Amino acid sequence: MDTAALLATAAVFAAGVLYWFIWVMGSAEVKGKRAVDLKMGSITKDKVQDKYKQYWSFFRRPKDTVESSENVPAFVDTFYNLVTDIYEWGWGQSFHFSPSVPNRSHRDATRIHEERVVDLIKARPGHRILDVGCGVGGPMRAIAARSGSTVVGITINEYQVGRARSHNRKAGLDGACEVVCGNFLQMSFEDCSFDGAYSIEATCHAPRLEDVYAEIYRVLKPGGLYVSYEWVTTGLFRADDPKHVETIQGIERGDALPGLRAQDQIAGVARKVGFEVVEERDLALPPAGPWWTRLKMGRLAYWRNHVLVSVMTLLRFAPKGVVEVHEMLYETARHLTHGGETGIFTPMHMVLCRKPIDKASS
Ligand SMILES: C=C(CC[C@@H](C)[C@H]1CC[C@H]2C3=CC[C@H]4[C@H](C)[C@@H](O)CC[C@]4(C)[C@H]3CC[C@]12C)C(C)C
Ligand SMILES: C[S@@+](CC[C@H](N)C(=O)[O-])C[C@H]1O[C@@H](n2cnc3c(N)ncnc32)[C@H](O)[C@@H]1O
Numbered sequence: 592m593d594t595a596a597l598l599a600t601a602a603v604f605a606a607g608v609l610y611w612f613i614w615v616m617g618s619a620e621v622k623g624k625r626a627v628d629l630k631m632g633s634i635t636k637d638k639v640q641d642k643y644k645q646y647w648s649f650f651r652r653p654k655d656t657v658e659s660s661e662n663v664p665a666f667v668d669t670f671y672n673l674v675t676d677i678y679e680w681g682w683g684q685s686f687h688f689s690p691s692v693p694n695r696s697h698r699d700a701t702r703i704h705e706e707r708v709v710d711l712i713k714a715r716p717g718h719r720i721l722d723v724g725c726g727v728g729g730p731m732r733a734i735a736a737r738s739g740s741t742v743v744g745i746t747i748n749e750y751q752v753g754r755a756r757s758h759n760r761k762a763g764l765d766g767a768c769e770v771v772c773g774n775f776l777q778m779s780f781e782d783c784s785f786d787g788a789y790s791i792e793a794t795c796h797a798p799r800l801e802d803v804y805a806e807i808y809r810v811l812k813p814g815g816l817y818v819s820y821e822w823v824t825t826g827l828f829r830a831d832d833p834k835h836v837e838t839i840q841g842i843e844r845g846d847a848l849p850g851l852r853a854q855d856q857i858a859g860v861a862r863k864v865g866f867e868v869v870e871e872r873d874l875a876l877p878p879a880g881p882w883w884t885r886l887k888m889g890r891l892a893y894w895r896n897h898v899l900v901s902v903m904t905l906l907r908f909a910p911k912g913v914v915e916v917h918e919m920l921y922e923t924a925r926h927l928t929h930g931g932e933t934g935i936f937t938p939m940h941m942v943l944c945r946k947p948i949d950k951a952s953s
Pocket of ligand 2: 664667671684685686687723724725726727728729730745746747748751773774775776790791792793794797
């Protein structure tokens with residue numbers, strides 16, 4: 592091949608890559624995602640690698656030390672600085688799973704799973720509802736819109752607060768949705784100040800579940816309902832099966848969890864802090880459609896995203912650590928899928944609780 596032909600081939604190839612790059616970004620924008628905006632939360636380029644290493648060294652430390660429990664909220668905050676943009680970009684504004692629904696889109700299935708909360712806690716106009724661990728507010732907006740209630744969300748991550756407020760404004764729901772930055776283990780809200788509360792796949796980050804449940808109990812009005820979708824191991828999990836252990840530890844490490852609890856512990860914790868348990872059920876069990884199929888179907892997209900984040904890192908649109916964080920999430924998706932397929936793990940063990948009517952705070 593002579594030089595001219597070589598140059599022409601190279602030019603065609605470069606144009607192809609550029610066209611593909613623009614197409615990927617364009618299609619992501621059409622779906623409402625922000626392909627060019629992988630800033631990694633509030634972390635600057637140079638700090639991403641350090642934070643990422645810090646995150647891993649934390650999760651490799653021996654478990655159950657008092658010191659690590661105290662540090663959990665700070666590391667969870669670091670984790671969300673690392674993953675929030677990728678989550679939003681690759682999953683949407685709701686950071687949770689949902690049972691798949693035949694002939695319905697992921698978006699619909701997500702909304703259905705969120706709106707179920709409205710019926711469970713009987714949220715209605717005039718109510719003030721607490722969203723414990725609100726992320727960037729996908730569930731909050733769906734629940735406020737559906738119920739006519741006012742929803743107040745709390746998240747430990749400052750970056751998510753900004754994202755959630757901006758989404759609330761764009762959705763015209765900033766009058767109905769409020770977002771505060773804080774630790775759900777020590778909330779600044781008044782005793783008995785909420786008519787209802789919910790947490791969607793968030794309390795799994797608490798080192799001791801009783802601490803967050805006790806706080807929710809405190810801020811609920813007597814008679815108020817609280818529902819939680821909990822991440823737990825099921826009765827099928829065998830601690831003496833190395834593959835089970837690898838999967839569960841993979842889920843814990845890749846999702847910043849201090850340790851998954853067993854399904855049969857949840858109601859006991861709720862009762863211990865004073866709640867009446869109204870209902871308890873794994874929403875992932877049949878006839879519910881599998882929640883993990885959405886993760887499985889994304890293999891091609893993961894590869895595309897990997898190329899995209901690599902190119903963006905190369906062009907310095909994204910900080911260095913993004914590629915590694917993306918790889919870590921890919922690995923986590925594998926563990927989550929295995930957890931779902933084997934049935935040893937569920938992200939939607941639902942527990943519905945009531946604060947007894949004759950009790951004031953604590
Ligand atoms: C409740 C929690 C988060 C649950 C899920 C929202 C996220 C768990 C794993 C995440 C993802 C895994 C693979 C990513 C993929 C490699 C990337 O290309 C696009 C984004 C992913 C699909 C990402 C999206 C969010 C999750 C599904 C935990 C933290 C308690
Ligand atoms: C997986 S996300 C779920 C977000 C939201 N519920 C949703 O479904 O989109 C978990 C959320 O819990 C929040 N969180 C974890 N630990 C927290 C803590 N100690 N205090 C406040 N928020 C916390 C995280 O910041 C994040 O917003």
